[in-house]
């Protein structure tokens with residue numbers, strides 16, 4: 047799924063840039079504050095519709111400009127023609143996404159075309175963050191390998207909204223109207239998630255072992271309701287409390303991926319570096335499953351590779367990325383932190399200084 051050409055304008059401190067990345071590994075190095083992360087952030091803004099470090103997209107736009115523009119040409123595989131994705135975002139919040147000459151109505155259309163995975167210094171928050179963070183992680187995988195999932199999820203969200211609205215208006219008698227659709231949709235979402243998890247868990251185990259074979263981490267799926275009961279009985283049992291609270295306490299919107307070590311949440315027992323290793327293994331496993339199911343790998347954005355990882359773990363992570371034969375953009379402060387002990391088969395090096403990005407010619 048490589049990006050063949052990348053053109054960024056108006057993002058943070060970056061001077062307008064237009065580069066032809068390697069279809070495999072791209073090293074980006076430079077001093078603190080030079081603009082390395084901003085390059086990754088721009089790709090993420092187009093591919094995922096948001097920044098991975100600011101909750102407010104507005105912050106990504108250069109102080110000096112009223113808009114940012116990101117344009118890239120990508121190719122799904124060698125057999126398919128190149129296509130162009132374009133994203134325009136104005137300071138007032140207006141934005142658009144375009145594929146070749148056609149406007150796209152939903153960002154999810156871009157996400158489906160250009161799947162990206164991010165490994166960055168705050169990546170460990172997947173373990174310490176909210177159940178919703180882990181649910182979103184799980185659903186990224188389901189969305190990308192099961193085309194029917196997004197529509198099912200949209201329908202479920204709609205039914206949930208209507209059910210919650212009935213609860214808020216204390217219309218308990220109406221709940222049965224929504225319950226059957228809610229339960230059917232919940233069952234389908236649960237099936238999609240479980241099928242995906244079977245694939246993910248197997249790859250996660252192998253990947254974690256190749257990054258660090260001393261870690262023994264378990265993934266447990268909680269569907270969003272008491273596993274011992276069926277959802278219909280749970281809803282019936284919780285009806286009065288749901289009315290009191292004004293929302294539905296159980297269902298696939300409450301699903302979670304529990305990540306534990308000896309039954310204790312991994313975030314409570316693992317060191318920062320170990321947490322980063324586990325989350326990296328999860329994200330790499332998602333890429334491996336994605337490639338198995340679709341024939342092509344996602345693009346990896348690895349920001350500040352060295353943060354929290356020693357040389358051995360860095361090298362192991364890079365090796366998994368190389369084996370996956372995916373396109374990678376990796377940043378680091380020191381060039382040798384990137385290239386020490388690892389010389390991928392095909393790579394380009396870019397240096398960033400005060401927002402200016404230059405490709406280095408390799409001897």
Ligand SMILES: Nc1ncnc2c1ncn2[C@@H]1O[C@H](COP(=O)(O)OP(=O)(O)OP(=O)(O)O)[C@@H](O)[C@H]1O
Nearest residue numbers: 058059077078079080081082083084105107108109
């Ligand atoms: N909206 C903005 N407009 C212009 N400049 C900005 C804006 N937001 C941040 N900056 C500046 O742009 C630079 C962004 O740097 P970035 O985070 O990409 O650097 P980096 O090379 O990844 O640094 P580090 O190694 O410290 O993580 C910083 O110097 C920051 O002060």
